[in-house]
Amino acid sequence: MDKLGMMPDELAQIAAAGGQMGIAFEKLPAFTQMTAQMANAFNMTADAAGDMSAKISNVYGLTIEEMAELGDAMNTLGNNTAAKEVEIGNALMRIGGNAKQFGLLKEEAAALLAAFISLGKPPEVAATAINALLTKLQTATEQGNDFKDGLRDVGLSAQEMADNIAANPQAALTDFLQKMEKLDKQSRSITLAKMFGAEYSDDIALLVGGLETYDKALKKPLTAPKPSAQCKKRLVQHWKQPKAKCAKPKRILLLPRLIWAMLCCLWCKQLR
Numbered sequence: 001m002d003k004l005g006m007m008p009d010e011l012a013q014i015a016a017a018g019g020q021m022g023i024a025f026e027k028l029p030a031f032t033q034m035t036a037q038m039a040n041a042f043n044m045t046a047d048a049a050g051d052m053s054a055k056i057s058n059v060y061g062l063t064i065e066e067m068a069e070l071g072d073a074m075n076t077l078g079n080n081t082a083a084k085e086v087e088i089g090n091a092l093m094r095i096g097g098n099a100k101q102f103g104l105l106k107e108e109a110a111a112l113l114a115a116f117i118s119l120g121k122p123p124e125v126a127a128t129a130i131n132a133l134l135t136k137l138q139t140a141t142e143q144g145n146d147f148k149d150g151l152r153d154v155g156l157s158a159q160e161m162a163d164n165i166a167a168n169p170q171a172a173l174t175d176f177l178q179k180m181e182k183l184d185k186q187s188r189s190i191t192l193a194k195m196f197g198a199e200y201s202d203d204i205a206l207l208v209g210g211l212e213t214y215d216k217a218l219k220k221p222l223t224a225p226k227p228s229a230q231c232k233k234r235l236v237q238h239w240k241q242p243k244a245k246c247a248k249p250k251r252i253l254l255l256p257r258l259i260w261a262m263l264c265c266l267w268c269k270q271l272r
Contacts, residue, residue, distance in 0.1 A: 006036050010046035014039070017050030021058055030064045038071045042078070042085040052089045059096030060106050073107040073221035080220050081213075083117035091117070094127035095134075102134040103169030107221040112173075115214035119206050129203035132196055137176065138165055150195035153187065154179035170218075180208045 011032055018031045031053070039049035057067045078085035091113045092099075092106075099109035116126035136143060140151060140158040148158050156164075156179065164172035180188060188208065192201035207214060 006046055011036060013047045014050035017047060018054050021054030023054060027064060034064055034068045034071070041075055044086055052093065055093045056089065056096060059093065060100055062106065070106045070110065073110050076220050077110060077114040077217060081114045081118045081217055083114040087117050087123045088113050091123040091127040094124065095130050098131045098134045102138050103165065108170050108218065111217040111221060112214070115210065115217040116207060118213055118217065119210045121203060121206065125203065129200050132200040133204055136196060137161060137173070146194040150191045153191045154183065177208055177211055181211055
């Protein structure tokens, strides 16, 4: 077992996942180090962590450093909400395209998911509801009369919604949810049904009724420690456990022999 808390073949699995998802060859060592830290912090297997990191990085167009920042945000949310990091990560892969198109920052998308999951929705249900919410709001001017009537119920026009999103996506989303919260329960149910249909209205109603949870989740990543500090802290805790056979590392670095193991694994896969 190496100083990253994994066996060489596990690190090779991470590198292989990154290579298969298009991570540049010269960036694989840094990608592997970052993902190994996340895998230990989030209690994930090496291949699952590699797959998750690579897919989220590709969807959001993140650098290794930016993915590490997102990992820290997820770690902060996992420590301070009822959502687990792996749940947030798996759902991020489902909403990444829509969240990016809408204009949400990666941390804002993670916070939205954490709030939904904390309110009791399974990750896949939360992701589906968020996709519906963001897509319809962003295409407000192209929606039907029922949707536009629903916007008018909360004091917005379709063009105002579009302009608000263009100016500040997160503020526009928060403002819409807050306006919806001000309606009485019956009016809120009717308006949400007009806008999002019976399939998604109850899920979005849950978020509207839990805006305090959402607000807290939004603020958590903004006060997180410096990039990768959270994951490194969890890695140190991992090494303090009895199952760890080696001494706690002074610095978290990839050793040449492990880089060689990863490259050999990739080479072998390419030859098959």
